[in-house]
Amino acid sequence: MSSFRVTTFYKFAELTNVKALQHSLTQLCKEKMILGTILLAEEGINATIAGTDENIKAVLSFIRSAPPLKDLKCKDSFSDVMPFRKLKILIKKEIVKLEVPGINPSEHRGVYVKPESWNALISNSDVLVVDTRNTYEIDLGTFKNAQNPKTRKFREFPAYVHNHLQPDKQKKIALFCTGGIRCEKASAYLLEQGFENVYQLEGGILKYLEKIPCEESLWEGKCFIFDDRVTVEKDSIHPPAPSFDGMAPFKES
Numbered sequence: 119m120s121s122f123r124v125t126t127f128y129k130f131a132e133l134t135n136v137k138a139l140q141h142s143l144t145q146l147c148k149e150k151m152i153l154g155t156i157l158l159a160e161e162g163i164n165a166t167i168a169g170t171d172e173n174i175k176a177v178l179s180f181i182r183s184a185p186p187l188k189d190l191k192c193k194d195s196f197s198d199v200m201p202f203r204k205l206k207i208l209i210k211k212e213i214v215k216l217e218v219p220g221i222n223p224s225e226h227r228g229v230y231v232k233p234e235s236w237n238a239l240i241s242n243s244d245v246l247v248v249d250t251r252n253t254y255e256i257d258l259g260t261f262k263n264a265q266n267p268k269t270r271k272f273r274e275f276p277a278y279v280h281n282h283l284q285p286d287k288q289k290k291i292a293l294f295c296t297g298g299i300r301c302e303k304a305s306a307y308l309l310e311q312g313f314e315n316v317y318q319l320e321g322g323i324l325k326y327l328e329k330i331p332c333e334e335s336l337w338e339g340k341c342f343i344f345d346d347r348v349t350v351e352k353d354s355i356h357p358p359a360p361s362f363d364g365m366a367p368f369k370e371s
Contacts, residue, residue, distance in 0.1 A: 120197055120198050121197070122169065123170065123174045124154075124167075125165075125174050125193070125194050127163070127165055127192040127193065128214075129186075129187055130162040130223045130302060131186035131224055132160065132186055133160055133184070134160075136158045136160060136209055139158060139184070143180070143181070144207050146180055147167070151170075152167050152169040153167065154202045155167070155207075156208070158210070158213070159209065159210045159212055162213050163190075164214060166202075168202055178192065193321070193325070214300055214303055216273055216303045216304075217273045218276055218307060221310060223303055223305070226310070227309070228309065228318040229316065229317045229318070230318060231292070231319055232320050233321065233326040236330075237330070240263070240264075240336065245290045245291070246265065247263060247265060248265045248267065248304075249264045249265065249266055249267070249295070251295050252269050258339055259337065259339020260339065261294065261338070262336045262337075262338055279307070279308065285311065285314070288313065289314075290317070291313060291315065291316050292317045292318070292319070293316065293318045294323060294326075295323070297323070298318070298319070298321055301318035301319065302318070304318075
C-alpha cells in the first residue's frame with residue numbers, strides 16, 4: 119500500500135478570523151508531519167496536502183469543525199513518495215486570483231455538469247467549450263474542439279471575455295479546468311457579465327479522467343497538475359482512486 123495520501127480540496131465559504139485559522143492549521147500540520155500548500159482567504163480555502171492516512175484524517179476533521187467548511191469535499195490519490203518538500207499555509211486576498219471585486223461563487227455560479235454527462239454537452243454544436251486554464255497547461259492537453267483563451271495567468275480571463283465573447287451570441291458556454299476551482303469564479307464572472315447559460319465540469323478534468331473510460335474519453339493529451347508529479351495521462355487514473363469524491367487543487371499565485 120502507498121505510504122502517502124495526497125488530498126486536494128477547495129471551498130468557497132465566508133471565513134472569519136483567517137489569521138487564527140492559519141495559526142491553528144500550522145500547529146496541527148507540523149505536529150502531524152503534513153506537507154503541501156493551504157491557501158486561506160475570507161472567501162474560502164484551497165489546498166493540496168500530503169501525509170499518512172491517519173494524519174490527513176486528523177487535519178480534515180479539524181478543518182470540517184469550522185461550520186462554513188463542515189461539508190468540505192476532497193479528492194484523494196496515493197503516492198509511494200512524499201510529493202511535497204515543505205509546508206506552506208498562506209493568507210491571500212483570493213484563493214484563486216481573478217482580481218474582479220464582487221465575484222462570489224458561493225452565491226452565484228454556473229450549472230454543474232457531471233463527468234458522465236460532459237461528452238454529450240460539449241458535442242452539441244450550440245455549445246462553446248472554453249478551457250479556463252493557462253496556455254502552458256493547454257499545450258499539454260485539452261478537450262476536443264475547446265477554445266484556448268491564451269491566458270498566461272487566470273486573472274487575464276476577464277480580458278478574454280471582453281475581447282472575444284458576447285452574451286447575445288454565445289447562448290451556451292461550457293467551462294472546465296483542472297479540478298473545478300477556476301470554473302467557479304469564471305462561471306460567476308460570466309453570469310455577472312450577462313451570460314445566461316453557463317455550465318462547468320463538476321470536479322474538473324481530473325474527475326472526468328477518473329470517471330470516463332479511455333475509449334469514451336474526448337480528452338486529448340496530458341493534464342498538468344500542481345505538485346511534483348507535473349502531469350497525469352488519461353490512462354493513468356483508472357481504476358478510480360478510493361475514498362472521497364471531490365475536487366482538485368489550484369495554487370496559482
